[in-house]
Amino acid sequence: MRAADGTNLQTLQDYLGLHLLRDSAEPLNRQLYRHLRGAILDGLLARGSALPASRSLCEALSLGRNTVLHAYGQLEAEGYVASRAGAGTYVSEALPDPPPAGAANRQTASSSLPLSLRAQTLLHGIKQRGVAETPTFAPGMPDTSAFPWALWLRLQQRHQRDAPAAHLGYLSGGGHPALKAALAGYLRLSRGVNCDAEQILITGSMQQALHLVALATADAGDTVWMEEPGYPGARFAWQAAGLRIEAVATDEEGLCWHGKEPDPKLIYVTPSHQYPLGSVMSLARRHALLQQAAERGAWVVEDDYDSEFRHDGRPLAAMQGLDRQGRVIYLGTLSKVLFPALRMGYLVAPPDLIEPLRILQARLMREGSYIEQATLADFIEDGHFGAHLRRMRGIYAKRQSKLRDTLAAHLGDWLAEGDAPRPDQIALLGGAAGMHLTLRLPTGLDDQGLARQLGEMGLLAPALSSYCLSTPPFPGLVLGYGGADDATLMLAAVKLARFLAETLRRHNIKNE
């Protein structure tokens, strides 16, 4: 053992005097322990060197004897120091070398470990879609200000008060039975889904449902077909699950898969309201797709994300209702109809598949709160769900029409009237349902660049090309009109329209 180094001990006492905080919530013995440990690990106290005698440290720092003894005891229990009767306390010889002196900014060394390739790919895709301070035009963002929050809390408080102990534990029923029954009734009636309550699984989000389905039905390297353009959230789920994504073009009737190889394990579609273009898959194409799925041994994942908000014409029933072979997995979300922080989605699966999905979710993802699920069941059964839906449908329809009017007023003849615009025109696609429109831009414009410029203006309108894996059919911007109130949205619409007019003028596109 080396003798204590007087200078170092003085430095140590100075250091401790400086760093011990008398008015901290952290007890002094804990602070002392922590700083001594740091001094040992950083090499300020060398291996084998003596610690100050506890009495002298007490005096030097005006600490109680027990404070010092407690800290020394902890260091000894953890093996940092050893004490010998009569010989004082020494830093353990068995400790590893301290880090080199230059490594002051300690934790930056972690940058030498790269992220996984899949994380890098995912992050690239996520960041490409842009982030803005305001949710104006952010697609998929509902208006939560109109949600009957007080009523919801009243319903919820009853279930909170009476929560059985089991509802605080780990849950594995695939969802609260009352909610599954209420949803099954709603889906049969409103969406033509052919199911009973036992075929429903309540998930923590649409995203979780996508992940779960990918995991259960496909292995890494298997192929999934995706509409092009298509929902980026689904793309991220397939990427995270290691699937090979085959972007499949769509025409006005839906997916065009002719000649696609190899056979997919999953076919992901948004037949009721193609995301983001807004077209509806024809009945003939739906039947043909089910036939394809049967021939190729694939599951069909039907994402029915927003058909609750049908603004125009009769809704087509869900594709799931046409399925006679148990190939369709139907996905829905409550983030749009209620509010996103509820963290609730659901899926309807064929009977054979529901049990494995339930077990995998319960073990790998854990189920959400049955208190909130019971609340939602009441909300549906008492008719509040339907009433809220009707109210929001009205709000969104009016907002969409205002958005169209504002854009039309500022864009004049640049804006095509039908859905067959000239290549030098702007057109508004979709809008028969939901909470977004897709703005088709004249050929040749760089939608990514425009989206970036809009982002700098505080408007989050993602480029259509960020919904594509291959060459986009045309440049565009996706405009959500759910997340901002009327006044904010109209202000933003004017800003957007002026920006577009200026852009078109700069590109010498005539307004005739």
Added chain:
Amino acid sequence: MRAADGTNLQTLQDYLGLHLLRDSAEPLNRQLYRHLRGAILDGLLARGSALPASRSLCEALSLGRNTVLHAYGQLEAEGYVASRAGAGTYVSEALPDPPPAGAANRQTASSSLPLSLRAQTLLHGIKQRGVAETPTFAPGMPDTSAFPWALWLRLQQRHQRDAPAAHLGYLSGGGHPALKAALAGYLRLSRGVNCDAEQILITGSMQQALHLVALATADAGDTVWMEEPGYPGARFAWQAAGLRIEAVATDEEGLCWHGKEPDPKLIYVTPSHQYPLGSVMSLARRHALLQQAAERGAWVVEDDYDSEFRHDGRPLAAMQGLDRQGRVIYLGTLSKVLFPALRMGYLVAPPDLIEPLRILQARLMREGSYIEQATLADFIEDGHFGAHLRRMRGIYAKRQSKLRDTLAAHLGDWLAEGDAPRPDQIALLGGAAGMHLTLRLPTGLDDQGLARQLGEMGLLAPALSSYCLSTPPFPGLVLGYGGADDATLMLAAVKLARFLAETLRRHNIKNE
């Protein structure tokens, strides 16, 4: 077009008369539409055949005219039928062939599509661990009956009432700032974790944190080291992420990695309280492990799942506090200290890693409720967290000691007293912290078989071998004592002890 087939029409009317429910919540026009659609899809109404005239169907079924017209209109809108002025309504010729007559039990055809290989592997592992009706002895199950639920609701109701609209939307802050600050303070003080609030990410569960870390730091095929035996939940997360798991044996000081190849991307450990054996990783081994991680370019995942409940001796500070290179990702859960249905865990990551983890979680998994997170922040800051922890520590310590006493009373000399049992003895391992003990069984016994028999008795005590990927070090049973009340637990302990005594007697193991 073929003429209507009189017999078929009669059958159809009979069928409809039988299936239309007058007192259903589903409107009659919807029911009629649904049954007609089914009849078309199943081939009962052939392509090109006429539907009954709406007037005659009204009369035959005593339906209002509008009911029938509405149903026919919907079928026409969806393309199932076509109407010609004066010629009635006909089933569309463009529909696909109906399924063959034998395919009556429609949805069982889905069984021909197998689950993914990874799902099959996961399900095998999950099911192997057994499921019982009662949670008695289920490891990891806390006692939720002692949770101050009324107090929690009081705190929560304030945050619910005053919830800002943004807290109902999509969240991406990595957790409520107040909770991150409160947890950082708690972890620094109680666990010696070296972090500030910005290094914390609130997750939806420990399981989600494991999944997120796997995704962000390792690619499919990369190697993860896992303690053997080890936590099955972690194993499932690595399997779901496609990682190659290398089971690494442990001795009394911790992980023994000598000669292991190839280099891991992740090293997963439970240094404070090895799961499930209960040993504590020595300080020297911790330092050596950090050194190994640096040399091999690996992250260390420190799962500190239950050190809040330290029953015995001074707790060792978290390994994260020793890390000078930013290699440790520290994981904690609130399922044990509070209640599982809260769905809250957390991780502490080096500054460089926290931002990618936050973005991936927000996009792929979505964040949980900030209302509950704000409630928990209050619960911690107001001292309720500490008080509840102390109370539960007392309850669990007492329960463990009762469990030990009961087993000792019934097993006599079969039960070893120290921690070095003879091969023909039973020993209780661990118990210095947490809510479980591991019961080591005499060499040669089949723990899987015993666990199954116990399962039939309503006792869920998983076999130690179900925690292992290779040959287990010895047979054993893992006994959780958190999830059942004292009386239930003691009754179960007596049942278990008698069963074990009988088993040992049957195996001619002497009680001397």
